[in-house]
Amino acid sequence: MSALLTPLRLAASEARRLMAGTMPKLAVLAMALIPTLYAGLYLFANHDPYGHLDEVPAALVVLDEGTTTTDSVTGAETERTFGEDVAADLLDDGGFGWVETSQRDAEAGVRSGRFDAALVIGRTFSADLVSSGEFEPRQASLTLITNDANNYLAGTIADTIVGRVRDAVAQEVGTEAADEFLRGFASIHTNLADAVDGADRLLDGAQELADGAREADDGAHTLADGAGRVADGAATLDAQVAPLGDAVTRLDDGAQQLDDGLGTLEDATASLPARTRELADGAQQVADGDAEVAATGRQAADAAQQVLPALDGARDDVDAALVDGLDALVADGTLTRDQADAVAADVADRVTPALDERRAEVADAVGQVSDASDRLDTLADGAQRVADGAATLAAATPDLADGIASAADGAGRLADGTAQLAGSTPALLDGVARLADGTAQVADGAGDLADGTTRLADGAGDVADGTGELRDGLAEGLGQVPDVDDDTRTATADTLGNPVEVRDQALTSAGTYGAGLAPFFLSLATWIGAYVLFLLVRPLSSRALAAGRSPMAAALGGWVVPAVVGAVQVTVMLGVTTFALDIAPAYGLATWLFLALVSVTFVAVLQALNVWLGAAGQFLGLVLMLVQLVTAGGTFPWQTIPEPLRALHHLLPMSYAVEGLRQLLYGGSLATALGAAGVLAGVLVVALSATAVAARRQRVWSVTRLQPELVL
Template sequence: MNAARLALTELRRLTTSRLGKLAVVAMMLVPSLYGGFYLYANKDPYAALDRVPAAVVDEDAGTTLATGEKLAAGDEVARSLLDSGSFDWTRTDRAGAEQGIETGRYDFALIIPASFSADLASSADLEPRQATIELATNDANGYLSTTVANQLVKEVTTSVAEKVSTTAASQILAGFSTIHDRTTKAADGAAKLASGLDDATEGAGDLATGAHSLATGEQKLVDGTATFARGASDLDTGLQTLRNGTSDLPTRTKQLATGARQVADGNKEVASAGKEVAAASDRAVGDLTETRGRLATRLEAAGFSQDEIDRILAVADDVAEPLREANTRIQSTSTQLTQLSDGATKVADGASQLATAASQLKTGIAEAASGSGSLASGARTLQSGQQDALAGAKRLDTGAASLHTGLGTLADGAHELEKGLRDGLRSIPDPSPEQRKAVAQTLGNPIAVDTSSAASAADYGAGLAPFFMSLAIWIGAFVLTTRVRSHSTRAVAAGQPRLRIALGGWLAPAVLGVAQAVLAYLVIIAGVGISTAHPVLLLLFMGLISVTFTAIVNAVVMRFGLVGQFVALVLLVVQLISAGGTFPWQTLPEPLHPLHHVLPMSYAVDGIRRLMYGGSFVHLSLDIGVLLAYWAGAILLGTVAAARLGTWSASRVKPQVTAP
């Protein structure tokens, strides 16, 4: 008889009666009922928090900000809670809230005191006060309600703190904008001041240059006036001498005019005679030219050759050349005599005019000699005044240079002031209203959470499902030991091979366990609505978990009998606390960490998570390997137990622990 026949025999024994069949069906439903109902009840408890009764009390009196704006933060918090629908909020007074918590009408109450807004606004003072929100709870109404209420208060506190921080940041940024605007005006004013000082410096430079030029000019003028004074004195002396020397000038100029006229008349006669001589000379040269032409014609008529004619004419030209040169000199002399005559006439005319003006000149020289004395006196006075003007010009030159230097220093300072203001201006933010709002919101809530997950559970029920599905399969395997025998006594009595006895004892509960797993899978996935990323692989993995757990429980019971059921129950309890199904296993006490790494349910939970949520399959091979190793170990333990079953002892004949 093989292992399959042994398992089939056991299954027939279980289903021989109607009650037996019902018992088998009931055992198969145990994992589905346990896992299904628990996950159904806890699939998404947070979605029903709006049915939890809670009270909110607003005693806030409000306050007025420095800007004149009214602040009623308590009312805003109360209205936001009522509008959120996070709980079944009721707005009441303090007495009603406290009575409701005492009687269980409310699970908790949130009380906003009268100074709430004033305390929040004090963040702008040098002595700020911390605003307070009161939370009234009663653990007799439910401990988890208090835990959730504490979390809610943290969220409200964070939200209010964010708003206060945002408002404060907005006011600070608005102050920065005001500072920026005023600094801009100051920088513009400094730029205008620097520009004006540049112009003033340039003008002062021109003034200093002009003053220096004035001083230089005054020095030259002083030198000139000194020279002028000396010249005026010399002029006076000279004019006096001239007046004395020109006393008989009119008489002499008349004599000169008479002589010049006589010379002009003589030169005129000479010039007239010269013109006549020049005319005669010019006619002689003309006659000579006509005579040369006639001579050439006669010689040609007389039969002379051309060469002979040319030689004769050349000789004639040599003879006539002195006559031509004399004519040229006569013509030039005649012209010069004419010019001499004209010049003599002009001299005579000028002499006549000089004679006429000599009397006036004498009078003018006398007047000039008289005025030169006054001029010399005035020049000396001018020289004295120019000395004073030179001293003033030198003081103006020194003052203008100092002014130019001082204005230059002042302009440099104004430029440095402008540069400093411009540099400081770049360090002062000038956000727009939109930027102020964005920055204030960022400062009020500087951290945002960008969540990414390689795999995620859809809801609270999906988060618990891997643990309770594994737990349900173990419970199902444990329940099977109450009806399915761990081994076939006939096979033991017949001396069947030990491995066959072990496999035959495991195979029957394994078949029922797989049926339990399939049914639990359908109830949890389809009935409760837990989503899964890899449904087929998850079903196969749950089958592996079932055959492994049934092998372990069956081997323990096969080896220890009724005590083995207790051992299986202890293993269940130990795995409940070490599998890490609810909280991360790292949160367990340090002594329990080895249990997590050793016991099979840890790997069952891990494998279901990876197949249900999706993500990497890197650890899935380890999960499968560990479960297969446990299955092989359980079969080995069953084989050893089968060997012991073939040997009767006093403890087997009369066991210390028996079934009731």
């Protein structure tokens, strides 16, 4: 118990000494208020500087000449003046006290200090903002004029304000550009839908062409079959009339012998009129058949002649649809004219040669059909001449019979007639041979026509298949082009214009600028309060040392009085901070206890320095305050300080004072605050122990103690 009472008695003795007289009492009171004055005045002056930025003069210069934008869908033109919009927003609520003026006045004002900053919106600001929509992108710029000779932080704050302006403008322009882009997609979707409808109609026409080509192919094959049968008949006729020459020769010879065998000849030629009539009838049938074949050939030729115009019309429709689709893509900005021309050239390189080749094949088939039709007409004419000759022969045969009956009277005439018959028979034979050759040629032409129409049918099928692929490709492309409603388009444009939303999720919040600096300045004020105490309070009682008191009792006796005054200091300081400055701690009692621990720890550190080093220790306390001012991390994060000073952050006690007060003032981690308190308590114990060691050493007086080199 006596060991505990000794420090208290020493402390009471020191307190009576301090209170002996009015001036000492006033001095103690002043020392108790110094931390409050320091921290209170500084926190009051910096309580909410951002709330008064509207009183900071700043110049605003608007040179923007505006621009005209054209809606890519409707074609409507709109006058845009983004510079005036930015100026209106800044004048309405733009942070600083903006004053709109000329560029010359703004520059002069910033140079003289009449304005802390100036913002210049250039002449091409609006035109540059919309330049991306014209595929001539240029960055719009804002010129910020600052002068650090006026105020460095004013320039920094101006940078922040202009950055927010830039973000707002970028969001607005980006949203408008995204909306224009999505509206262009809607236009493309509509045009593609029209293209799909056109491809459907083109496909129907191509299928009709293919059906017609197949029908022409069937007709051509039927014609080829008929022509083959006619050729076979003509060949049979040629074979049958071949012996006619020999018969006429023999007839001529027999006419010379008519006188000898006239009776026999009359019996043999009794059926000649009927046979010649049959020959005439057969020749007429052949002529009629050839005429029908020629008519069928002409019909086939006419049908073939209609194939080329239909094919050319289908090709023209495909070319027109391709040109219209490319023009629409160029008009809505999806493709440039060069890109569209490149697509058209690519299609021409790949599709046109194939179509030209198919058309050449069809044209060749049409020519063959026309040639075959001409040959069929020639065949029909020859067959008709044969029929006419056969009819003439049939008409002359009765006369021959009569002549034979009157052989006696007309033997000479018969000889003449048989001579004439012998002379005309080679022509008949030649006509029949030409008939056989002509019908064979018709059959060959009809076969070629059948082959050509087959190729035509195949080509028409390819056209139909290609058109179907075109229609399917357009339909697939249509499905891939977004078609959104107005609400979705607007929401999408807003998201593209401002794709990232920053949500503040503060685990703790200081509230104001002053509250944010409070942990640092409360800690610094506590150190200053402890420092000034030892200008008045003796760190160690010489009487206690002379009386042989224990070193620890002497150390505690010199520590208790400044520790109590320090506790009073932080109590007054925390009260003013809480109730006058409205910086209320989240953990009130814990904050007061922690501040009291900080105060008594700082008192112990400064006591140890004074006991060990005397006046030099008092000066070192001031140096430590300056070092801790930059290493405690009270303003900027301690990680930003240079490496030689960064290591001191973990060694000096004010770092832990700031850390603990942050947790307690803002409602942070109590465990972190408790850890900081543990470190400070350790520092307190080490400092008191160091003071006790010094007290033991000071029991022996030395020349230096009797006559110190430096006295403060």
